[in-house]
Amino acid sequence: xxxxxxxxxxxxxxxxxxxxxxxxxxxxxxxxxxxxxxxxxxxxxxxxxxxxxxxxxxxxxxxxxxxxxxxxxxxxxxxxxxxxxxxxxxxxxxxxxxxxxxxxxxxxxxxxxxxxxxxxxxxxxxxxxxxxxxxxxxxxxxxxxxxxxxxxxxxxxxxxxxxxxxxxxxxxxxxxxxxxxxxxxxxxxxxxxxxxxxxxxxxxxxxxxxxxxxxxxxxxxxxxxxxxxxxxxxxxxxxxxxxxxxxxxxxxxxxxxxxxxxxxxxxxxxxxxxxxxxxxxxxxxxxxxxxxxxxxxxxxxxxxxxxxxxxxxxxxxxxxxxxxxxxxxxxxx
Amino acid sequence: xxxxxxxxxxxxxxxxxxxxxxxxxxxxxxxxxxxxxxxxxxxxxxxxxxxxxxxxxxxxxxxxxxxxxxxxxxxxxxxxxxxxxxxxxxxxxxxxxxxxxxxxxxxxxxxxxxxxxxxxxxxxxxxxxxxxxxxxxxxxxxxxxxxxxxxxxxxxxxxxxxxxxxxxxxxxxxxxxxxxxxxxxxxxxxxxxxxxxxxxxxxxxxxxxxxxxxxxxxxxxxxxxxxxxxxxxxxxxxxxxxxxxxxxxxxxxxxxxxxxxxxxxxxxxxxxxxxxxxxxxxxxxxxxxxxxxxxxxxxxxxxxxxxxxxxxxxxxxxxxxxxxxxxxxxxxxxxxxxxxxx
Numbered sequence: 001x002x003x004x005x006x007x008x009x010x011x012x013x014x015x016x017x018x019x020x021x022x023x024x025x026x027x028x029x030x031x032x033x034x035x036x037x038x039x040x041x042x043x044x045x046x047x048x049x050x051x052x053x054x055x056x057x058x059x060x061x062x063x064x065x066x067x068x069x070x071x072x073x074x075x076x077x078x079x080x081x082x083x084x085x086x087x088x089x090x091x092x093x094x095x096x097x098x099x100x101x102x103x104x105x106x107x108x109x110x111x112x113x114x115x116x117x118x119x120x121x122x123x124x125x126x127x128x129x130x131x132x133x134x135x136x137x138x139x140x141x142x143x144x145x146x147x148x149x150x151x152x153x154x155x156x157x158x159x160x161x162x163x164x165x166x167x168x169x170x171x172x173x174x175x176x177x178x179x180x181x182x183x184x185x186x187x188x189x190x191x192x193x194x195x196x197x198x199x200x201x202x203x204x205x206x207x208x209x210x211x212x213x214x215x216x217x218x219x220x221x222x223x224x225x226x227x228x229x230x231x232x233x234x235x236x237x238x239x240x241x242x243x244x245x246x247x248x249x250x251x252x253x254x255x256x257x258x259x260x261x262x263x264x265x266x267x268x269x270x271x272x273x274x275x276x277x278x279x280x281x282x283x284x285x286x287x288x289x290x291x292x293x294x295x296x297x298x299x300x301x302x303x304x305x306x307x308x309x310x311x312x313x314x315x316x317x318x319x320x321x322x323x324x325x326x327x328x329x330x331x332x333x
Numbered sequence: 334x335x336x337x338x339x340x341x342x343x344x345x346x347x348x349x350x351x352x353x354x355x356x357x358x359x360x361x362x363x364x365x366x367x368x369x370x371x372x373x374x375x376x377x378x379x380x381x382x383x384x385x386x387x388x389x390x391x392x393x394x395x396x397x398x399x400x401x402x403x404x405x406x407x408x409x410x411x412x413x414x415x416x417x418x419x420x421x422x423x424x425x426x427x428x429x430x431x432x433x434x435x436x437x438x439x440x441x442x443x444x445x446x447x448x449x450x451x452x453x454x455x456x457x458x459x460x461x462x463x464x465x466x467x468x469x470x471x472x473x474x475x476x477x478x479x480x481x482x483x484x485x486x487x488x489x490x491x492x493x494x495x496x497x498x499x500x501x502x503x504x505x506x507x508x509x510x511x512x513x514x515x516x517x518x519x520x521x522x523x524x525x526x527x528x529x530x531x532x533x534x535x536x537x538x539x540x541x542x543x544x545x546x547x548x549x550x551x552x553x554x555x556x557x558x559x560x561x562x563x564x565x566x567x568x569x570x571x572x573x574x575x576x577x578x579x580x581x582x583x584x585x586x587x588x589x590x591x592x593x594x595x596x597x598x599x600x601x602x603x604x605x606x607x608x609x610x611x612x613x614x615x616x617x618x619x620x621x622x623x624x625x626x627x628x629x630x631x632x633x634x635x636x637x638x639x640x641x642x643x644x645x646x647x648x649x650x651x652x653x654x655x656x657x658x659x660x661x662x663x664x665x666x667x668x669x670x671x672x673x674x675x
């Protein structure tokens with residue numbers, strides 16, 4: 001008997017939960033942003049942009065969701081739920097773009113608009129938004145490094161993993177740019193940190209041992225600079241070795257302050273969230289996004305538009321932000 | 334001992350090569366040691382930069398966390414079980430304690446922190462042990478379950494954000510140097526004091542395994558649980574003890590990880606379980622239980638750490654590194670498979 005009671009209670013609870021979710025749906029066409037993982041500083045900042053867009057524009061109602069764990073399967077399930085609910089548009093920062101091709105195709109067949117971010121290899125999307133051209137971004141890292149190293153000496157690059165497409169593009173973009181400076185020598189490139197600061201640290205130590213005269217490091221994953229910075233600091237080489245790379249102001253603050261890391265770059269997820277929703281609304285209203293268009297956010301004032309690998313287009317901004325010791329505190333994430 | 338005498342007698346009429354092989358077969362840690370020596374010589378020949386004090390220090394530093402995990406796995410493995418939940422326990426303990434200490438007791442010194450971590454790790458381990466005993470299920474399955482449960486709990490209810498501002502005492506502990514060495518280019522290498530934690534843990538584990546009743550009991554249970562229980566060994570006590578001990582070491586390892594890394598990242602450590610288990614197996618412990626030594630395990634850890642930390646020195650491009658590590662583990666594993674099945 002008690003088993004039936006339990007099942008009954010669960011059913012009621014589940015029903016209430018579903019009802020509550022349906023009740024949230026409002027009159028304005030809902031645009032839902034799905035991020036890689038919820039709770040991370042990066043995506044918390046993105047949510048600010050998503051919410052801000054909803055406040056500024058009454059034409060759509062915006063919200064952001066994401067799995068508790070950075071897991072492609074869980075993200076897929078969330079998107080399937082949204083398709084079932086028949087929302088107007090879904091804006092996604094995919095964990096694994098290829099895993100979402102199927103569900104995006106189904107969604108578009110049902111008339112749901114799809115906007116993506118950081119997924120320029122996706123075929124089934126209407127608009128993919130890139131904060132910048134990854135090759136150009138990599139070249140910018142290298143430019144900063146060259147300036148710091150005096151355009152000569154050995155340097156190396158790090159990537160989160162060799163499977164992280166953007167990281168590899170940054171490393172390649174840096175290497176390409178370094179060819180301008182014949183005195184700069186790239187050694188032992190694309191070291192994998194596996195997104196673990198300790199691994200980045202250990203690899204950096206090993207590189208410092210193999211190349212005692214190394215002058216520069218270019219980080220790939222956002223925590224690479226933390227691990228490399230620690231290695232440089234512990235080796236007593238602050239000021240003798242340059243470290244630049246992707247990084248988040250709050251996480252890297254210690255090493256920017258100590259001088260172990262010279263400068264970090266990133267793109268502001270708040271702006272990306274805002275632009276994703278803006279583009280989603282444009283698509284819902286059937287408006288076209290054209291080359292050189294102004295999306296109303298700094299860095300996206302003059303976007304370039306190109307054809308994606310599928311039917312959709314890729315919108316590329318110039319939305320990088322470089323910070324160093326002097327101005328990192330302006331970005332609270 | 335009569336057995337050993339017979340073997341010696343039998344050895345007289347076999348060639349020296351076979352005799353040496355038999356000796357190695359009887360002393361698995363010696364094989365590991367030989368592999369370590371060969372690897373050092375090969376790497377040292379390719380790049381003389383290998384023979385540096387700073388390299389030695391870095392190696393010692395990298396073995397600490399993996400070594401603590403491996404000692405826990407050794408104890409569980411010796412008793413015939415297998416634990417894969419230790420990284421999740423370490424991640425939960427390190428993240429929760431760092432957060433609580435920072436928010437509520439930022440001035441707490443390192444010793445109570447280590448004590449609390451050890452105790453919380455042990456409690457989680459006890460849950461593992463009780464589950465394994467109560468469910469009568471293979472401990473691998475049970476600990477896969479608890480690993481997921483613990484990690485899910487951590488990421489869902491505690492937090493997913495990187496934690497940079499660790500308590501002062503932990504930071505200082507991570508920076509505390511036992512020895513300091515200045516290299517030619519002004520680069521400084523230090524042997525961290527927390528290396529001693531591994532030394533102490535290894536000594537304690539050795540003592541437990543070789544000088545106490547529970548040590549005897551867990552080898553007996555690992556050899557054959559049925560016979561051990563008929564001999565009067567309490568299986569429940571053994572199960573709970575080994576998992577509690579593994580949990581305790583995992584808790585300490587978590588704090589070591591945070592102190593040395595100067596940040597607490599809840600996503601860290603996940604996925605290093607197999608590395609650790611491989612180290613213990615390469616150290617001569619049998620995956621089926623009933624054997625394994627502390628010395629062998631430490632050598633196994635050293636071997637895995639070496640392989641992981643010399644590939645850049647040798648100049649292998651990063652695209653090839655994982656494949657090389659895999660091949661090396663395969664080759665080392667093959668050397669052990671020559672051992673007779675007893």
